[in-house]
Amino acid sequence: MNLNKYNQIYQDISNDIASSKYTKDDVLPSEHRLVEMFDVSRETVRKALNLLQENGYIQKMKGKGSVVIYNPSMDFTVSHLTSFKEIQQLKTKKYSTAVVELEQYPAERFPKVMVALNLNPEDKIWQLVRQRRYSGTTHIVDTDYFIVDMIPGLNTKIAQDSIYEYIEKKLGLVIAYSHKEITFDAMTDDETKLFDHTDVPYVATVESIVHLNDARPFQYNVSKHLASEFRFVDFSRRFHGS
Template sequence: MAKAKYLEVADELKKRIENGVYSRQEPLPDQEAFAEEFNVSRLTVKKAFDGLERQGLVYKQSGLGTFVSGDIPIKSALDSPANAFTGLRNLLGKKNIKSQILHFSVEFPDEQMQKNLELKKNEPIYNIVRLRLYYDKPYIIEHTYMPIKLVPDLDEKILHASIYDYIHKKLKLKFGHAYRKIRAAKPSEYDKKYLGAKDDDPMLELEQIIWLTNGQPIEYSVNRNRYDTRDYVLLDNNRF
C-alpha cells in the first residue's frame, strides 16, 4: 500500500532539515511553495507540517510562519509523540512493526464502555489485544475497543496490518480529536508474559479515547510498554 502523500512530503522535508538544507531558527518556505513543488494541496502540506511539529523538528509562530527547531539535547531514540494519530506502522515504518494477535472477539459493552464510546448496551464492540513488535522485539501491548457500527468487517488480516490505515483509507473516516492520559503502572501478567517485564519493572500506560471529526468516539484503548522501550513526548509551543 502506497504511503500517504502528506507522509511522503514530511519524509522529504525531514531529510532536508537533517541535511541542513533549511537552517535552524529560520522560516521554511510557505505552504503554497511546497504545494506547487510536490504537486499536492495546501492541506497535504499542512498535515506534513503538523507531523514535523509533533516530532519537534519545526514550530509555528502565528503570523510569521513555520520555523526549523534548534537541537533538543534531551531527545532520545525512545521518543514518540504523545499527540500523533498516524499509528505505529506509519510512525516507525511499515516494515519495522509487526503484530501478534493475543485476543480478538466481539461482545456487548459494559456500562463503562458504553460511556467511553457513547453506545447502547446492545451495540456490539470489538475487543482487541495485540502485541506490537519493533524489529521483532516486544514493544507495546495494545488493548483496543471499537464500535462495530463504525468499523465494520474488521478481520485478522487488517489486525496484522494497520487498523488506522483501514479506517482512514478504506472507510474514509477521519480522526478529529483525542483525550490521552499517561501514567506509571505496575506490570500485569500480560506485561510479564509478552513484554518480558520483571515484577518490579515500571510500566508506562497510555489510555485514550479518539473521536471522529463528527464527534463520534471510535476508539477506547490502553497501551502499555516497559519503562525502557518507549517515551512519550509533547512539543509545546506558545504561538503568540
C-alpha cells in the first residue's frame, strides 16, 4: 500500500469538507466510487476513510456509508473521548463525585438541549448535576442531559460511578464522538455556591453534544471548570478495546 497515496486522499477529502464541498450530514461517495475516482485499491481508500473518521471529519455508518460530521467552527482535535472515571484511573490526583441533582423533566424546559438532541417538547430528559471535588474543593461542575428513553434506569449510584460504563456495558450502546464548544465566563451566583469559593472568579464552560456510533445524539453536557486549571479540546472520539 502506498502510504503517501492514502494520505493524499485524506488531504483531498478533508479539504473538500473544510471548504464545504461536502457539508455536515452529506454522505461521501461509496468506497467503490472512491476507488475509481483516485485509481487506488480498496484498502488504500479504507485507510483514508479511517483517518478521516479518527480526525473528526466523518462517521462511518453501517448501511449508509461515510457521513460528514465536521463542523466548520471546530479548531482543535483530540483522539480520545473518555469518561471522568477513566480519566481518574490515569491520574494520581483523585477526585470524588457528588451528585447534586438527578431529575426527569420534559424537554421543553431546556429549549437549547431539546434542539441539540432532536427532541419533541413532551419527550423526557434527565437533568444530572455533579460536583467533582478534590481536597475539599469543587474544581468541576458537570450538568448533563440524557434522553430518558435511551438511557433508562439512571440512578445516583450509576452517576457517582460511571455513566459511560453503564451505557456501554449494561445497555450495550456504543459511544462514538462529540462536538464541543468552549467559552470563558464570569461565575454566576449559583456557580459560586457550587464551586464553594470565589478565589477564581471565572469558569471555562464546555458544552458538548455526544453521539452514538449510529450518529444519534444522546447526551448534552455543560461542564464548568475553574479557569485557572483548564485545558480544552473540541472534537473527541471514543476508542474501544484499548
